Amino acid sequence: MQSRTSDPKIASDLDTIAKAIGLIVLQWGQAEQSLDLLVAMLWQSFNGKSHAKRIPLMLDPKIKFLRACVETEPLLNSEATASKELLLRFEELSSVRHDLIHGAVASISPVDNAFVFAKLDVKDGFHHHREVRIAAAEYSQIIDRLVKLGHDASALNQRVFNVLKDHKTRIQ
DSSP states (O other): OOSOOSOHHHHHHHHHHHHHHHHHHHHHHHHHHHHHHHHHHHHHHSSGGGTOSSOOOSHHHHHHHHHHHHHHOGGGGGGHHHHHHHHHHHHHHHHHHHHHHHSEEEEEEEETTEEEEEEEEEETTEEEEEEEEEETTHHHHHHHHHHHHHHHHHHHHHHHHHHHHHHHHHHO
8 A cells, every 4th residue: 555646536535544543543542541540540459469460461351350350349339330331342342443453454445435454363273354344434433432432431440549549538
């Protein structure tokens, strides 16, 4: 894929897809950083070390760790429903993000009003090609969902921090 072209239509399509994927990357980073802060807080202050030998770094272990903490920590009962829902949203959006970030653009210009990516998955020791199509209109919806995910993860962090602060105040 060339970064420059004299064809204005191709340049416009390339610019559109680059901006869309760039926004997805930026918004995912913001959302996952909020998840990282929650992991750190639970690891340090809510007996998180009893749920994992090491602080989780990858998304799936983070989600597993957070679920275990929320399910077993009585102080977090008030946040159980919100936490479970938030983690489900992380899982759903993770697969979309993964396909876009780890796939290759198969066509710079939309095909049937969708951008097409080629994704290679490894299964049973073999690479399998999979085509991923995302309608141009879906990008703004994905970005909106990611913005909300980041906002909600940050808000959950604040509420969990307040639970911790209130608990420490009560035991002093």
